[in-house]
Amino acid sequence: MRLSRKVALCAAALVVAGSAAVAAVSGPEAVKARQTHMKALGASAKAVGEQIRAPAPDLAVVRAEAAKIDAAAKALPAWFPAGSGPSSGAKTKALPLIWTDAGGFAAKQRALTTAAAKFDQVALASDAAAINPAFHEVAAACKSCHQTYKEKDKD
Amino acid sequence: MAVTEQGDRRVTVWDAPTRLVHWLIAILIPFSWWSAHNDHLPWHRLSGYGILGLLVFRVIWGFVGASTSRFSDFVAGPARVRAYLADRPGAGVGHNPLGGWSVVAMLAALAAQVGLGLFSIDEDSLEPGPLARLVSFDDARAIAHVHHLMFWAVIALVALHLGAIAFYAMRGRHLTRAMIVGRAALPPGARAPRLVPAWRAILVAAAAAAVAWFAAHGLKL
Numbered sequence: 001m002r003l004s005r006k007v008a009l010c011a012a013a014l015v016v017a018g019s020a021a022v023a024a025v026s027g028p029e030a031v032k033a034r035q036t037h038m039k040a041l042g043a044s045a046k047a048v049g050e051q052i053r054a055p056a057p058d059l060a061v062v063r064a065e066a067a068k069i070d071a072a073a074k075a076l077p078a079w080f081p082a083g084s085g086p087s088s089g090a091k092t093k094a095l096p097l098i099w100t101d102a103g104g105f106a107a108k109q110r111a112l113t114t115a116a117a118k119f120d121q122v123a124l125a126s127d128a129a130a131i132n133p134a135f136h137e138v139a140a141a142c143k144s145c146h147q148t149y150k151e152k153d154k155d
Numbered sequence: 156m157a158v159t160e161q162g163d164r165r166v167t168v169w170d171a172p173t174r175l176v177h178w179l180i181a182i183l184i185p186f187s188w189w190s191a192h193n194d195h196l197p198w199h200r201l202s203g204y205g206i207l208g209l210l211v212f213r214v215i216w217g218f219v220g221a222s223t224s225r226f227s228d229f230v231a232g233p234a235r236v237r238a239y240l241a242d243r244p245g246a247g248v249g250h251n252p253l254g255g256w257s258v259v260a261m262l263a264a265l266a267a268q269v270g271l272g273l274f275s276i277d278e279d280s281l282e283p284g285p286l287a288r289l290v291s292f293d294d295a296r297a298i299a300h301v302h303h304l305m306f307w308a309v310i311a312l313v314a315l316h317l318g319a320i321a322f323y324a325m326r327g328r329h330l331t332r333a334m335i336v337g338r339a340a341l342p343p344g345a346r347a348p349r350l351v352p353a354w355r356a357i358l359v360a361a362a363a364a365a366v367a368w369f370a371a372h373g374l375k376l
Binding site: 139 | 281
């Protein structure tokens, strides 16, 4: 009896400590912040894509957006704290698989970080020929992760 | 029924351009769905430009085409629609007063659908519509969402269209054949449709293709 009470107390303490760590940002808050970050990332990608397709691309725009994309890619792992999935109660398309398959998700993140760093590098060097393929690698990394870890539109 | 039809004159009810536009749209709607669903966005865009050109053609043809293709022939006021529903169909060929509105609704829904698609973007900014650059990423995503929902309106109208064809078929009127071959028996007392010369269709097709090309290139020459 006594032992099991101790175990129960320990478990309770662990739960409290665990939730305190998560509670730094509540689940719904984390979802909202993530969506804001992702929309900004999408806007950067859209801006780059438009320059790439333009007859005379503005490389200054590409450089500025590439820097933003690179910074966002590095920050991205922190956008997915435990408890910011559908279990948070907030409306999110982030699938629980993100947390149950943390290794696979981390691999997708690394692919993005690598691609974004390389894209930032060629943009900084104003390497016009390398910008297009480097950007498409970034967008492909976005897409590849979304396909596995983001809920598809139902309609 | 068959006895009276024996002596009927066969006339061209639907001219060739109207039939061609109809069947190309009938092919491109499922193709658009399939290509979007299977992530073939370059094909999806081409299909949309094709539908845009066909819509432009059909709308112009609604003013200068054969009589049965003209809006003035089949866009009926409420009185004629009520009379038709009250089972006083009136003699004639072409769209009936109710079917005419079905045509208008389908053209309008497809025009809205194509228009939305031009401004849409995917979540990865890999496949923007040609006019997505004119709106923000958030707005382009919202438009893409409406573009998805709007497809249900297209499906509903197509279902209604097919349902109506099935309904008439059950009452012994088979409408599909005339849309394929163009010719059908002229009911007694009905006037034969007036056709127009082929060069008109060529001019209208050139104009429609130009509009579609211009939209596909983001309204830039």
